[in-house]
Amino acid sequence: MSQSTHPIPTNVTDPAKVALIEPMRGGLIVSCQVQHDDPIYTPDMVVKMAEAAEWAGAVAIRANSPEQIKAIKEAVSLPVIGLWKVWHDDTDVFITPTMREVEAIIEAGADIVAMDCTAQTTHEGTIAWELMDQVRAAHPEMPLFADVSDYDEAIHAAEHGADIVAPTLYGYTAATGNIESANYRLLADVCRAVGDKAYVMEEGHIYTPEDAMKCVFLGAHAVVVGSAITRPHLTAKRFVDLLGGYTDNWREAEKAHH
Numbered sequence: 001m002s003q004s005t006h007p008i009p010t011n012v013t014d015p016a017k018v019a020l021i022e023p024m025r026g027g028l029i030v031s032c033q034v035q036h037d038d039p040i041y042t043p044d045m046v047v048k049m050a051e052a053a054e055w056a057g058a059v060a061i062r063a064n065s066p067e068q069i070k071a072i073k074e075a076v077s078l079p080v081i082g083l084w085k086v087w088h089d090d091t092d093v094f095i096t097p098t099m100r101e102v103e104a105i106i107e108a109g110a111d112i113v114a115m116d117c118t119a120q121t122t123h124e125g126t127i128a129w130e131l132m133d134q135v136r137a138a139h140p141e142m143p144l145f146a147d148v149s150d151y152d153e154a155i156h157a158a159e160h161g162a163d164i165v166a167p168t169l170y171g172y173t174a175a176t177g178n179i180e181s182a183n184y185r186l187l188a189d190v191c192r193a194v195g196d197k198a199y200v201m202e203e204g205h206i207y208t209p210e211d212a213m214k215c216v217f218l219g220a221h222a223v224v225v226g227s228a229i230t231r232p233h234l235t236a237k238r239f240v241d242l243l244g245g246y247t248d249n250w251r252e253a254e255k256a257h258h
Contacts, residue, residue, distance in 0.1 A: 112144070145164040150170065165198045
């Protein structure tokens with residue numbers, strides 16, 4: 001990517017973080033994830049996904065679980081945004097919910113740690129966004145990617161030092177659970193409100209290159225795309241859902257616990 005003339009966000013003072021995140025500007029980050037109960041699962045599937053993303057010119061990979069992060073890091077040279085999804089029936093918080101998961105994905109080689117930074121209550125009875133302060137204290141050198149669901153959570157994440165903020169969880173909380181499309185107004189509002197403090201990225205409900213371009217135009221530093229690229233069974237399910245008259249909601253499969 002060409003050298004940026006954009007000002008560096010004030011939260012990102014470490015030159016190593018700038019050197020890692022700044023080259024992602026205007027680029028595609030591919031979410032390469034597979035669960036054991038997915039119809040496309042094979043032990044090396046995420047590696048093939050990551051290799052294909054690197055071949056295509058992606059600027060980074062987003063990956064889930066220590067095992068898959070380690071395998072991807074060994075196969076490609078792209079930065080890896082790491083997370084670990086852990087589901088519990090009593091909460092909607094599932095992305096890197098505790099320090100246990102944080103330590104494991106750092107040990108596996110993640111270059112950036114992604115975590116739920118919403119105002120939801122976790123399985124442990126804490127507020128999800130409280131974890132970011134713990135991670136910042138334990139690993140001040142680690143870039144933090146705050147997954148939020150609304151404007152207020154984005155503000156909170158930026159005020160607490162997030163290096164990257166994205167509305168990843170828009171559509172995955174009780175207040176936003178019925179949506180199917182990206183919220184471009186939310187993205188624009190977040191870019192205006194916190195773009196001087198943290199890098200703002202778009203993730204979630206981006207299905208075409210044109211969708212991604214809208215996000216960059218509105219101010220996103222980079223765009224994360226997963227299901228539309230690396231989960232062909234869900235892409236097929238979207239088609240079947242529409243052709244069948246919306247008698248079966250494909251989003252339930254996308255949001256299923258694993």
